[in-house]
Amino acid sequence: MKKIGGLGIGAILIGLFxxxxxxxxxSTVGMSEGLANTWANVESSYQRRNDLIPNIVATxxxxxxxxxxxxTAVIEARSNATSINVDASxxxxxxxxxxxKAQSSVSSGLGRLLATYENYPNLKANENFKELINExxxxxxxxxxxxxxxxxxxxxxxxxxxxxPGVLFASILGFEPAAFYQADEGAEVAPDVKNLFGSN
Structure with a gap:
């Protein structure tokens, strides 16, 4: 059996690399696409909330x-939030x-709205409003x-x-680390909508 020379070993190592x-x-492309999908789900969830606001305000x-x-504060915060989109790339x-920050402004506005409307029993008793708040x-x-x-x-x-060695491939192939979602201070406390109607 012939011995593999230095060039042969080099070729094998290059091939393995x-x-x-x-x-x-x-595999990293797959992860990147999965990351983009999870971000799309975040945006979709916030969009669902923004879609509810006009009906809540109208009621x-x-x-x-x-x-x-x-x-007005809720409407303006919603308008600002819907104008900010982040591309998954x-x-x-x-x-x-x-x-x-934009989404936190919406949360803050909704929090004030929910705290204020407690003073309006007719609104609180409105079945349409109840369903909107539950949603x-x-x-x-x-x-x-x-x-x-x-x-x-x-x-x-x-x-x-x-x-x-992934960092070497990442720098060559242009894969950058992604940022974590970090809510603004206080934004982790969502508007308290769970106990507004008792057991309903």
Whole structure:
């Protein structure tokens, strides 16, 4: 049996490096797509909340004495939040911070609205409003679940692109670490919509 010379060993090592690089690339693309999907679910959950707001506001506006300033603040916060979109290929800390800040303003506005409307028993008894608030509660829960799933996906992906030898392939092939979703201070407390109607 012939001995493998230095060039042969070098060729084998290069071949192994290329094969592993292809494997790493394909698996990382899969993770990247999974990350994009989890981010899309985060945005979709927030969009669902934003879609509920016009109906909540419209119902509250039927009660003439309801605080218009509170409703205006919610509408403006929603408008700002819906204007900010983060592309899944650009999940940087700056972009996610801007998105989070806008969504936190919506949460704050909804919190004030829910606290204020307690003073209006006729509104609180409105069946349509009850259902809207119940749907809002379910949506807030979904937002929390999807943010956690996104952060789990970020953790897995970032380990892949930061560990050796993956970090070498990541720098060559252009894979950047993704940012975690970090809500603004106080934003972890969603509007309290669970106990507004007792057992309903």
């Amino acid at each position: 290329v094969v592993y690089g292809i494997y790493w690339y394909n 509250a506006q039927k009660y003439a004495e309801f605080e218009q300033e509170t409703l 650009d999940l940087t800390e700056e972009n996610l911070a801007a998105f989070s 809002l509660s379910r949506t807030e829960n979904r937002i929390n679940v999807e943010r956690n799933r996104y952060n789990d996906a970020v953790g897995t992906y970032n380990v892949k692109v930061k560990r050796v």
